Amino acid sequence: MKIFIKFDFKRICTKVIEEKLTGLGIKYRMLNFGEIEFLEEVPDDKMKAFNAILKDYGIEKIENQKVILVQKIKDTIIDMVLNANETMNVKSSVYLSEKLGHSYGYLSNLFSEVTYTSVENFIILQRIEHAKSLMINTDLSLTEIAYRLQYSSVAHLSTQFKNTTGITPTTFQRIIAKRRELSSNKN
CATH class of the missing domain: 1.10.10.60 (Homeodomain-like)
Known part of the structure; x- marks a missing residue:
């Protein structure tokens, strides 16, 4: 049996990011799709862990304006x-x-x-x-x-x-x- 699946990438990415940030205990606010504001200073170890998690999902943090x-x-x-x-x-x-x-x-x-x-x-x-x-x-x-x-x-x-x-x-x-x-x- 074969089925076709339709993806809502925006929703999937948002859900993954929200779950991972919450799991790491990082306080944040989602602004727009792909834009996050951290509500407090994020320790280096948590930021490294978050970056590694993003990389596992093929998501990368962009820093160049x-x-x-x-x-x-x-x-x-x-x-x-x-x-x-x-x-x-x-x-x-x-x-x-x-x-x-x-x-x-x-x-x-x-x-x-x-x-x-x-x-x-x-x-x-x-x-x-x-x-x-x-x-x-x-x-x-x-x-x-x-x-x-x-x-x-x-x-x-x-x-x-x-x-x-x-x-x-x-x-x-x-x-x-x-x-x-x-x-x-x-x-």
Whole structure:
């Protein structure tokens, strides 16, 4: 028997961090996703233990301010893509500026400087990843997926999908259907 599981990474990471900080007896406050304020001085041994725990989960502490802001940009973009229905008709540049409190020009330049890619390209990659997830985990049509991800048309989604993955969305759906068929035949 095979099952598919959908993860809420934001929730999982938050829960792990809260459990580990509480377990270590560190007083803290969660500010935003991935942002923690310690409410008292944390002894070195506890901080080392916390860092080791984070490393075990593939989570790392970021201390460089530019890298922190770039991570916030990435998190905000991912949140924007996952909640596209709630951010309808808001340009991504406006959304990022309002959420992060910086001009889009500054955010865009910083993002390119640190990641060697553009904000726009990262948004496209996240939209395509979300489209793939929707194709795998739902029965939505390409029209519904295009609408949900705020594409102007299925053709626009298809063009970006092919440019990003090398295959069309329809081919991707056929591959997924074939894998499911093969998987169900094994059971």
